[in-house]
Amino acid sequence: MNNLASIEIENNSEIGLVVSSRTVAKELGRQHKHVLEGIDEMIKNSTADISALLISNQYKASNGKRNREYLLTKDGFTLYMFNIQGHNDFKLDYINKFNEMENQIQNRLPGSYKEAVAQLLETLENNEQLQLENNMNKQKIAEYEPKASYLDSILQNKSLVTVGQIAKDYGMSAQALNKLLHDLKVQYKQSGQWLLYSNIHGEGYTHSSTKEIEHKDGSSSVRMNTKWTQKGRLFIYELLKENDVLPIIEQ
Known part of the structure; x- marks a missing residue:
């Protein structure tokens, strides 16, 4: 580096x-x-x-x-x-x-103890946000790496799906499927957002985009919208099947 x-x-x-x-x-x-x-x-x-x-x-x-x-x-x-x-x-x-x-x-030099405490809290929040943005960037960079597998050539024109759409196939909520994928070491939660573990960043399972959200207090934060590719949907199917979780149509 x-x-x-x-x-x-x-x-x-x-x-x-x-x-x-x-x-x-x-x-x-x-x-x-x-x-x-x-x-x-x-x-x-x-x-x-x-x-x-x-x-x-x-x-x-x-x-x-x-x-x-x-x-x-x-x-x-x-x-x-x-x-x-x-x-x-x-x-x-x-x-x-x-x-x-x-x-x-x-960062600016604070003029009082109260300002110093406020700045410290702001710095901690900023550091957490920077870490989150860095992890999101890692995932997006890995997703954008071109892949040349035969499976990718088949799936590249398929539509993207949300975790909620996949969850419906199994008769569960998006929250329940997210928790299950967390338990199976597929993703983790940081600052309220689900991110993939680094070992599957570049597998072509997801496609993510980010957008800046303005809050009522004038501050802003970055949110990432992640959807699953058809390859990712197959990955979830095989993983859940190994753990005896089948879609409704196969139950």
């Missing part, structure tokens, strides 16, 4: 924390022009406006010429890296460094 102290993320006074596409190219061992072409293609094909995440910029080269680059925010970096196979250590190191620098910027 990279040393976090050596990771090249800059705090741009106008934009915030960003990493240059030149740095991404260097770390991936690619030509910068190929990274630029990849980002150009992402922006062109995206149905949403992602220009605020992948910011066009210019830099002065050693020969005095001004060349093109992109400045990637944390979300822009994550979005781009989801399209790149492998390099998981690099991906997680940079995401962790983004989180660490954001946390440092947010």
